[in-house]
Amino acid sequence: MSTYQTIEDTIGGTPLVRLQRIPGQEATDRGNVILAKLEGNNPAGSVKDRAAMSMIRRAEERGDIRPGDTLIEATSGNTGIALAMVAAIRGYKMILIMPDNLSLERRASMTAYGAQLILTPAKDGGMEYARDLAMKMQAEGKGRVLDQFANEDNPQAHIESTGPELWTQTQGRITHFVSAMGTTGTIMGTGSYLRSMNPDIVVVGAQPAEGSQIPGIRKWPEEYQPRIYKPEWVNQFETIEQSEAEQMARRLAAEEGIFGGISSAGALVAALRVSARTEQATIVFIVCDRGDRYLSTGVFNQ
Ligand SMILES: Cc1ncc(COP(=O)(O)O)c(C=O)c1O
Numbered sequence: 001m002s003t004y005q006t007i008e009d010t011i012g013g014t015p016l017v018r019l020q021r022i023p024g025q026e027a028t029d030r031g032n033v034i035l036a037k038l039e040g041n042n043p044a045g046s047v048k049d050r051a052a053m054s055m056i057r058r059a060e061e062r063g064d065i066r067p068g069d070t071l072i073e074a075t076s077g078n079t080g081i082a083l084a085m086v087a088a089i090r091g092y093k094m095i096l097i098m099p100d101n102l103s104l105e106r107r108a109s110m111t112a113y114g115a116q117l118i119l120t121p122a123k124d125g126g127m128e129y130a131r132d133l134a135m136k137m138q139a140e141g142k143g144r145v146l147d148q149f150a151n152e153d154n155p156q157a158h159i160e161s162t163g164p165e166l167w168t169q170t171q172g173r174i175t176h177f178v179s180a181m182g183t184t185g186t187i188m189g190t191g192s193y194l195r196s197m198n199p200d201i202v203v204v205g206a207q208p209a210e211g212s213q214i215p216g217i218r219k220w221p222e223e224y225q226p227r228i229y230k231p232e233w234v235n236q237f238e239t240i241e242q243s244e245a246e247q248m249a250r251r252l253a254a255e256e257g258i259f260g261g262i263s264s265a266g267a268l269v270a271a272l273r274v275s276a277r278t279e280q281a282t283i284v285f286i287v288c289d290r291g292d293r294y295l296s297t298g299v300f301n302q
């Protein structure tokens with residue numbers, strides 16, 4: 001056992017775990033293996049710890065920001081919690097803007113790390129409204145927006161860590177990479193790294209169906225498409241219904257002992273569809289965060 005110099009050093013290096021029951025006999029007969037990358041094991045509880053650390057550290061290295069500055073971000077939750085953690089470690093003031101319909105656990109975690117929250121009315125436009133307000137506050141000189149949707153240091157985190165970890169953990173055997181899409185940082189960075197190692201790897205993006213609310217992920221309207229998104233890195237898209245993601249989140253916990261969030265379960269739904277149409281595949285999906293972040297929504301009570 002080694003000692004870490006800072007909590008920052010515990011970000012990444014998350015486990016990759018084989019599913020035992022949910023893939024079923026059919027997947028076994030096809031020679032398919034489905035593996036879960038447990039990003040909820042990061043110190044602030046999600047895949048976003050990697051992006052938050054990367055965006056703040058690199059901005060600091062470029063001299064764009066320095067400790068004591070105020071940072072502003074529009075976030076659906078996990079990025080906010082991760083940024084609040086990194087801001088606490090490195091000595092920044094953090095203002096987080098989020099729609100008021102997001103779960104209570106998320107808000108409480110951000111304030112625990114010392115961030116200031118601004119809640120925007122979900123009925124007035126949700127994340128789009130929050131993103132516009134962040135830009136307006138920056139224009140008014142109230143702080144610096146890192147803008148995870150346009151910041152190349154977001155996917156860069158995954159080019160440098162998540163991608164290489166998966167390549168090593170599967171000993172280069174990964175055939176399919178499945179991720180839910182929010183800012184698209186995870187799928188862009190990890191997908192592009194893996195395809196640079198083996199161009200035959202298939203990158204699959206999970207998106208919510210029209211009218212489905214799955215926290216953290218979106219099918220963005222054209223004018224709000226994240227600037228870091230490059231369509232050429234996603235080979236296949238899977239559309240996920242909220243009800244099937246929620247049901248799968250309950251199964252993932254009860255049948256596999258993996259307590260993940262709803263978007264993670266959506267990625268698993270996509271991974272199972274991939275498994276049903278392929279053979280001899282090593283399919284990795286991202287478990288973005290932990291299920292306890294969603295307890296107050298009641299989704300695990302059914
Ligand atoms: C719960 C959850 N799932 C999925 C994602 C998508 O990750 P990315 O923004 O890297 O596409 C996020 C992003 O915030 C998230 O919070």
